[in-house]
Amino acid sequence: MDKLDELESQSIYIIREAYYHYKKLAVLWSIGKDSTTLVWLVRKAFFGKVPFPALHIDTSFKFPEMYKFRDEYSKKWGMDLKITMNKAALDAGMTCEKKLDCCNALKTNALKMAIAEHGFEALLLGIRRDEHGIRAKERYFSPRDESFQWNYQDQPPELWDQYKSQAEEKTHIRVHPLLGWTEVDIWRYLKREQVPITDLYFSKQGKRYRSIGCTTCCNPIESNARNIDEVIEELETTNTSERAGRAQDKEDTYTMQKLRALGYM
Amino acid sequence: MREDLKFVAVGHVDHGKSTLIGRLLYDTNSLPPDKMEEVRLASEQAEDGIPEFAFVMDHLEEERKNRVTIDTAQIFFRTPKREYVIIDAPGHKQFLKNMITGSTQAEAALLLVAAEEGLQEQTHRHAYMLSLLGIKQLLVVINKMDLVEFSQERFEQIKTDITKRLNEFNLTPLMVIPIVANLGDNVAKKTERMPWYKGMTLLAGLDELQPAPSVEENTLRFPVQDVYEQDGEKILVGRVASGTIRSGQDIMFHPLGKTATVDYVKTLEGKQEKAEAGRSIGVVLKEKGAMQGLRRGEVACDLSPSPRVGNTVNATVFWMSGEPLKKGETLELKCATQQVSCKVKKISERLNSSTLEILADDADELLDTEVAKLTLKADGYLCMDPFEQVPEMGRFVLMRDTDTVAGGVVH
Numbered sequence A: 001m002d003k004l005d006e007l008e009s010q011s012i013y014i015i016r017e018a019y020y021h022y023k024k025l026a027v028l029w030s031i032g033k034d035s036t037t038l039v040w041l042v043r044k045a046f047f048g049k050v051p052f053p054a055l056h057i058d059t060s061f062k063f064p065e066m067y068k069f070r071d072e073y074s075k076k077w078g079m080d081l082k083i084t085m086n087k088a089a090l091d092a093g094m095t096c097e098k099k100l101d102c103c104n105a106l107k108t109n110a111l112k113m114a115i116a117e118h119g120f121e122a123l124l125l126g127i128r129r130d131e132h133g134i135r136a137k138e139r140y141f142s143p144r145d146e147s148f149q150w151n152y153q154d155q156p157p158e159l160w161d162q163y164k165s166q167a168e169e170k171t172h173i174r175v176h177p178l179l180g181w182t183e184v185d186i187w188r189y190l191k192r193e194q195v196p197i198t199d200l201y202f203s204k205q206g207k208r209y210r211s212i213g214c215t216t217c218c219n220p221i222e223s224n225a226r227n228i229d230e231v232i233e234e235l236e237t238t239n240t241s242e243r244a245g246r247a248q249d250k251e252d253t254y255t256m257q258k259l260r261a262l263g264y265m
Numbered sequence B: 001m002r003e004d005l006k007f008v009a010v011g012h013v014d015h016g017k018s019t020l021i022g023r024l025l026y027d028t029n030s031l032p033p034d035k036m037e038e039v040r041l042a043s044e045q046a047e048d049g050i051p052e053f054a055f056v057m058d059h060l061e062e063e064r065k066n067r068v069t070i071d072t073a074q075i076f077f078r079t080p081k082r083e084y085v086i087i088d089a090p091g092h093k094q095f096l097k098n099m100i101t102g103s104t105q106a107e108a109a110l111l112l113v114a115a116e117e118g119l120q121e122q123t124h125r126h127a128y129m130l131s132l133l134g135i136k137q138l139l140v141v142i143n144k145m146d147l148v149e150f151s152q153e154r155f156e157q158i159k160t161d162i163t164k165r166l167n168e169f170n171l172t173p174l175m176v177i178p179i180v181a182n183l184g185d186n187v188a189k190k191t192e193r194m195p196w197y198k199g200m201t202l203l204a205g206l207d208e209l210q211p212a213p214s215v216e217e218n219t220l221r222f223p224v225q226d227v228y229e230q231d232g233e234k235i236l237v238g239r240v241a242s243g244t245i246r247s248g249q250d251i252m253f254h255p256l257g258k259t260a261t262v263d264y265v266k267t268l269e270g271k272q273e274k275a276e277a278g279r280s281i282g283v284v285l286k287e288k289g290a291m292q293g294l295r296r297g298e299v300a301c302d303l304s305p306s307p308r309v310g311n312t313v314n315a316t317v318f319w320m321s322g323e324p325l326k327k328g329e330t331l332e333l334k335c336a337t338q339q340v341s342c343k344v345k346k347i348s349e350r351l352n353s354s355t356l357e358i359l360a361d362d363a364d365e366l367l368d369t370e371v372a373k374l375t376l377k378a379d380g381y382l383c384m385d386p387f388e389q390v391p392e393m394g395r396f397v398l399m400r401d402t403d404t405v406a407g408g409v410v411h
């Protein structure tokens, strides 16, 4: 087995654990490369099916290419797609001038709405440890309390492959099957498995997106990588961090920690 | 071929783990410019303004303000030889459960000892925990050599102390390296300040570590994780814990004690001839009706050697909860995909995991960070193997309500 086989098998094991223990399960699909990899792994775990809903938290500010990709592949893969938007906040004129407030309203609060509406006990999320220092501290199975708080100071131990299989009442569990993957692992896997991906990630006129989210908060990077091979080559030589183009991480040193403590992904 | 290696960095608080990891990333050119900037900004916000490599790893606000690592974290870097995952484990006694969480994911360990302080409480405890958790490969670094004037004598003394200690648990360090973490001596580059040291740098030492050996050739153990029914077909799903499962192979399910024949291995891509240890797969059996009674927790095994099947477990257990274990208490035991309730019948050889002092031969309770031999009576049958032979089947956790409160191994 090579490293990708190992990562794949571990992720599938975790997905199946989540499915065994939590019947009200959903996979959070942001249409980006990580959560699309996650959806792919769900299909592998269930021999081509996606036996629980895929949840898209729509801020309304996503790239048009993302909406198109979402609609095409949710059909193709027979997914039960649930879309949640915080309409009240948008109607009240929420924009991304204040990053923390905007992410909190349109992502975190929208996620709370979705959980309340559908009664999800557990969510599969495609976060990775190498994305951001604070995510390096995550567990594979990570409980959130009623108010969504992540008690990062006192996380439950997680030994070997034994994960938290029961939640206290009034909490939901976040499950992170991709935690051990790095950015370049994702790309190597997308290539090996020929997973479809939106072409926002590939260079046009000398620029490409390395991480995608809202049009308002994502800046493309200078790059001539026009296809997967070139992206892999670029990543093998770069040192700039992946989320460098993401505005919400930047405000101050601990923005990401604050966002995450409030329940951000 | 594996191209990556995971190691855990352990040692007493303040002996310089976070600094060393930051330095390793810096020396291997693994720090992104914005992370350098982040380190610089955070140092400016600190009172003394000294740039701290430790900031690269300590990301929680509380960790930076108090300059202490609370939780385990993982970070990535590479050398020309391979990719590494460093697991940073906190050095405070109260965060031992985080150190253990980190260590159970590792295939090797890096143990730090500060030269001026020598072996401390958590140095001893971490060394012992590593041996319990079955980590066999170990590098030791003696840090802060600048604070002891690069004294060879001091180095040799600590080296002797730590080696002796480790030998008591059948651990032998691959090498012991004198370093200065924040200035980089013997981290990536040989230093001229310790000409008496003829060995390798830490980075070269890391490249000498071996990835965990594959257990493909071992005896077959396939713990059933779940049973799916798709298009009229029943599929046992799970991950092969050891050995290789092949189509046409005769297997026996334990603890049920039922034999069957493998029809084929199933994946999204279709029918496969076989699957080796580590793979998450589906298994379809030949005989109709063979699926009767099969569910999560059954383990498909070679006809021989059989695992141990029974309802009594004798194990070495480390306790990780502030709420002590009481003799007579009932806990849930999870081993691979098996889960049973069990009652604690006996707590013997209750041990301080740092001093290794036996606190009681026959105890009524077990406290946080202590280790003991437990006799557990399960309310159902389960199968296990000695930890040394099939690690996945020889280790388990104990749960109280919804929390993991202990880990254990059977020998």
Ligand SMILES: Nc1nc2c(ncn2[C@@H]2O[C@H](COP(=O)(O)OP(=O)(O)O)[C@@H](O)[C@H]2O)c(=O)[nH]1
Pocket (backbone or CB within 6 Å): B011, B012, B013, B014, B015, B016, B017, B018, B019, B020, B052, B054, B067, B068, B069, B091, B143, B144, B145, B146, B147, B179, B180, B181, B182, B183
């Ligand atoms: N003089 C000296 N100080 C060091 C060295 N390595 C680390 N330190 C300092 O020791 C303190 C504790 O280091 P830290 O990495 O936070 O320790 P940890 O608790 O093991 O992670 C910090 O103030 C470091 O700057 C070293 O080699 N020499």
